[in-house]
Amino acid sequence: MPFEFEIPGVAAEILAARTAEALDPILTKLTRSASALGAPTVRGHKLFVKDLDDTIPHIARVLRLDDRDGEKSNDNVCVIATQLYGVGGHSKVVADITRLIGGEKVSLILTDLYGNIAYRRLIGEDMEARGYHCRALLALKAPSVLDRTIELHRLLCAIKPTRIFLLQHHMDVCAVTATYPFRDITEFVHHADHLPCLGATVGYSAHVDLTYTCHPICAAAGLNPIYSGMTLPGLSAVQGAEKSDGPLVFGTCGNLGKYRQEGRASRYRWIDWVIPALRTPNSKFIHIGPTDAAFEQDIRQGLADAGIDPERYVFAGLTPSLQTALIDHQVDVYISSYPEGGGRATLEALAAGVPAVAPSEAEMGPLVQYSSPLSGWALVYDPAQMPAAIADAESRRDAMRSAAYRATVQIELNRFEQYVAGRPLGPAPAPQS
Incomplete structure (x- = not known):
């Protein structure tokens, strides 16, 4: 299978295990294998772990996780993730799903594999103020990965969901195994679009691609994926602020680890892209985020x-809305984080009528090369290309403030809302630049 990554021997170990006791250390080892995904030959080049996905039915049988039938609806929804972040596209997608469904119908469950959540810190926490609309946030607390898998399955049996959105981390075998018996109502929401991810080839009721970059690859793999795209609160294709006589303003936003290239082998530093931008006369740079x-x-x-x-x-x-911050700071050109640009952040920039420049490296693989059905963005592979890319971005600004462009953005944003509502979607639009 193209774009497949294999961890030698692990699938065979799982299939040879016939008891929970035998499985326990293997599942723990699998969860900890996520660090291997940052290798230069893997990140950006590999997307599937089919040999491991094929072991999920076996794990479920050994743990006696019985299949559960159900008719899919939005009456009683569970959203399952590993953990959530203050900055990060998949966390915002979780928030969007809960907002669109309505908190009275949603249970939000985190597997918390890394033990970052303490219930005492949630006392008095206003989840809705953080963007998460749910009846309750539940964090698994069983002592091992195997025990948490059983815990999650039993929680789901008690909740009796009618639809499950699965947005787990790459090697969260707990989330994938526990939802497998509910596969008729579970939808794999593919947000880990540049790394191998458990669950991508499991036979869930739907495989949903949030980003355009991985969508054709998942389609070519025979996964019959849905391209949902992403949305923004309020579904507003906002017209950006009027161009002032002040400096040319660049903006960026992302997780700090991206700017430091943590776990990422890259040719350049973030500062190498900033310097040619700020050599533009009368310019400044706004860094939004932690x-x-x-x-x-x-x-x-x-x-x-x-x-x-x-x-x-x-x-x-930090800001609650990147889109609003870009307008408030009168950002003229958005420069995405490097070496991996955030698809959600770039969407927010384009929706605000701000053209985007995405620094990248061709050698880092096709899965980190930004792509979108919206126009107004450009990839650059060398800091020397920044001046020309910035000039091109500036020339696009008027067109991106037009009614026609805003209508195109609105169509793209509406896809996700239609998907969450359970309405059929048309074919994915063609890529633009």
Whole structure:
């Protein structure tokens, strides 16, 4: 199978295990294997782990997780993830699903494989204020991966969901195995679009691609995927702020680990893309999202070494809405995080009428090359290409503020809403640039 990644011997070990006791250490090892996915030959190049997906029915049988029939509807929904983040596309997708379904119909369950959630910290927590609309947030607390798998299955048996949205981390065997008996009402929401992910080839009731980059690959693999795209709160294709006489403003947003290239082998540093942008006369850079003192100092030092005033790179902190922040800061050109750009963040920029430039590396594989049915974005593979890409982006701005462009954005945003509502979707539109 093209784009398949194999972890030697693990599938055979699982199939040879005939008891829960024998499975226990293997499932723990599988969960911890996620660190191997960052290898340069894997990240951006591999998408499926079919040999491991094929073991899921065996694991379910050994654990005696009985199949559960059901008719799919939005009457009683479960959204299952591993954990959620303050910044991150899949967390926002979870929030969008819960918002569109309505909190009175949604249970949000986290497998919490890394033990980051303490119920005492949730006392008095207003989940709706954080964007999550649900009757309750549940975090699994059994002592092992195997026990959590059984715990999740029993929770689902008690809740009796009529539809399950699955958005787990790459090697969360707990989430995939526990939902397999509910496969007739479970939908695999493919958000891990540049790394191998358990569940992508499991026979769930639907395979749903959030991003355009991986969609044709999943289609070629015979998974009959749905392209849902993503949406934004309010479904508003917002017209950006009027161009002022002030400086040309660049903006970026993303998880800090991306800018540091944590677990990612890359040719350039983030500062290597910032410097040619800020060599544009009368320009400044707005960094939206979490940072820390060490990162900020690295940026300032890098700019100073290049002879650029560090004060032209502004750290704006976290924001509840990137789209609103881009407009408030009068951002003219969005520069996506590197080496992996956030698909959701780029969508928010395009929807705000802000053209996007996506730094990338061809060698990093096809799965990290941004693609979209919306126009207004460009890939660059070398910092030397930044001046031309910025000039091209500026030339697109008027067209992206037109009624015709906003109507196209609205159609793209509506796909996700129609998907969550359970309405049939038409074919995925053709890619643009």
